[in-house]
Amino acid sequence: xxxxTQTPKHLVMGMTNKKSxxxxxxxxxxxxxxxxxKAKKPPELMFVYSYEKLSINESVPSRFSPECPNSxxxxxxxxxxxxxxxxxxxxxxxxxxxxxxxxxxxxxxV
Amino acid sequence: xxxxEQHPSTLSVQEGDSAVIKCTYSDxxxxxxxxxxxxxxxxxxxxxxIRSNVGxxxxxxxxxxxxKTAKHFSxxxxxxxxxxxxxxxxxxRxxxxxxxxxxxxxxxVVVTP
Numbered sequence: 001x002x003x004x005t006q007t008p009k010h011l012v013m014g015m016t017n018k019k020s021x022x023x024x025x026x027x028x029x030x031x032x033x034x035x036x037x038k039a040k041k042p043p044e045l046m047f048v049y050s051y052e053k054l055s056i057n058e059s060v061p062s063r064f065s066p067e068c069p070n071s072x073x074x075x076x077x078x079x080x081x082x083x084x085x086x087x088x089x090x091x092x093x094x095x096x097x098x099x100x101x102x103x104x105x106x107x108x109x110v
Numbered sequence: 111x112x113x114x115e116q117h118p119s120t121l122s123v124q125e126g127d128s129a130v131i132k133c134t135y136s137d138x139x140x141x142x143x144x145x146x147x148x149x150x151x152x153x154x155x156x157x158x159x160i161r162s163n164v165g166x167x168x169x170x171x172x173x174x175x176x177x178k179t180a181k182h183f184s185x186x187x188x189x190x191x192x193x194x195x196x197x198x199x200x201x202x203r204x205x206x207x208x209x210x211x212x213x214x215x216x217x218x219v220v221v222t223p
Contacts, residue, residue, distance in 0.1 A: 006153075042199050042213030043154065056210065090153050097142055097203065099211065101153040 003027070004102035006091050012108045015081060021105045023074040023091030032074040033099065034066060035090040043090055043101075049074060081109045112137040114202050116214025123190050123221055131217045133200035134182040140202040143183045144211075145174060148197045157198075158185070190221045 004025045013019045023032065031050050035043035048056035049068040063085075065077040074091055088104040113136040123129045135143075141162035146154035160167045160174045160183065167174050171190075176183040187194055197218050201211040 004153075040197075040216070042201075042216055045210060048210075088153075098144065098156065098159060100156060101146070103153040 004091055004093055004100055006089075006102040006105050008105060009103070010106045010108075012110060013078065013081065014110055015083070017081075018077070018079045020078065021076040021089055021091075021107070023076075023102060024072055025093040025100075026072055027093060027095065027100075028071075029093035029095045029100075030071060031094045032068065033092040033094070034064075034074070034076050035092060035101075037088040037090055037104070047076075078107070081107075083109050085109050112140055112202055112204065112212040114200060114212045114214045116200050116217060118217060119215065120218045121220070123219070125190060125192060125221055125223050127190055129185075129187040129190055129194070129219055129221075131185045131198055131200065131219075132182060133184070133202075133214050134180075135202040135212070136181065137202070137204060138178075138181065139204045140212075142203045143174070143176060144201050144203075145172075145185050146199045146201065148199065148216075150196075154199060187219075190219075192221050192223055195219055195221045 007022045034046040037043045045058050046060045047066045052068045063080045067075040086108045090104045091102045092099045116133045144159035147157045148154045158172050158174050160176050171188045173186040197216045199216050200214040203211045
């Protein structure tokens with residue numbers, strides 16, 4: 001089983017809203033990731049958590065705030081987003097270097 | 111840093127024919143090369159991968175070949191079916207780089223009946 005579960009599947013938020021994306025995996029993977037994907041483009045790495053500690057932040061604006069409450073959960077807190085932040089947000093986890101993606105959360109900022 | 115080029119950007123094949131997608135990478139330290147299939151509205155799904163100590167790997171109708179000397183790797187799909195229609199991404203990763211994959215730009219594959 002290589003399942004990464006993301007909620008919600010779709011989210012529409014205003015530029016002044018605060019919302020969160022959630023990700024869960026029960027495969028015992030110790031690395032978890034957030035990627036952003038725009039239409040017709042490959043995924044772009046945002047954050048990497050290794051053993052529940054933030055190990056990589058790809059210079060992501062502070063309006064995106066990741067959180068890893070435990071080894072199975074990963075959140076992405078969103079605040080004061082811009083319309084250009086509308087995209088598919090993908091969570092992933094990895095085992096022995098192999099990355100498994102979730103189905104993504106479609107975010108629309110209005 | 112790593113740079114991955116993927117060709118072609120679109121590929122139209124007749125059902126039953128073979129499809130080949132090629133990627134080249136720049137960093138000789140890269141040692142892991144996965145391929146992902148992304149259907150419309152879904153997340154990327156790992157379909158096959160290869161590590162640098164292997165030259166070829168096959169899984170049913172899908173195969174991947176790696177030429178370390180030339181720094182390129184290819185995805186081969188035989189006996190294509192309409193459900194193979196999707197965007198395919200290649201990627202390359204260095205050892206111990208924690209998810210810093212460099213993805214290719216993607217190939218839109220359309221299989222026509």
